[in-house]
Amino acid sequence: MTPFTTLTGIAAPLPMANVDTDKIIPARFLKTIERKGLGKAAFADMRFNDDGSEKxxxxxxxxPYRRAEILIAHENFGCGSSREHAPWALADFGIRCxxxxxFADIFHNNSFKNGMLPIKLPREICDQLMDDARMGANSRISVDLGRQVVIRPNGEEIPFRIDPLRRERLLKGLDDIGETMQRAPVIQGFEERQRAAQPWLYA
Incomplete structure (x- = not known):
């Protein structure tokens, strides 16, 4: 997983509440367990007409929002079904924050597990950031996870808080497997001791 330290990029304003996971990626695209290639399905029903043409x-x-790396929305983002494909689709599109x-709890948890940073800020602050984002390509927003601040184009720093363990995992680029593998020597030592004491388990 790619470490998340600082991000400066184009932010796309999405002034909608209750954006559910079926809007983020419609159910017809859930036929794969591959994380790559789902970006084209992100917000498919909102992005495309029935004939495949863009809306x-x-x-x-x-x-410049085709190249957005940050998405700014309203309340209850990621509600609905618990599909992990939702953060996969956003990440494959290029959204990292x-x-x-x-946020809906399951989407919130799945985002961290897939290297994407969900930041909770008050509605009035989100509206200010949307106004910043509407200024286009010359108005970039920065996210500094180490310092836990969002930096507006005018230089104002807005603090946010992330669970310390989740923050550390994102900074190091660790998913569940990566975190487990950090303990590989301990696991190997246990297996060697168990193999010596209970060899029949390894027969």
């Missing part, structure tokens, strides 16, 4: 009014079909007043 020009949707923000991610507009410049979502800022919203709050």
């Amino acid at each position: 020009p009014e949707f923000v991610l079909n507009q410049e 979502v800022i919203a007043p709050d």
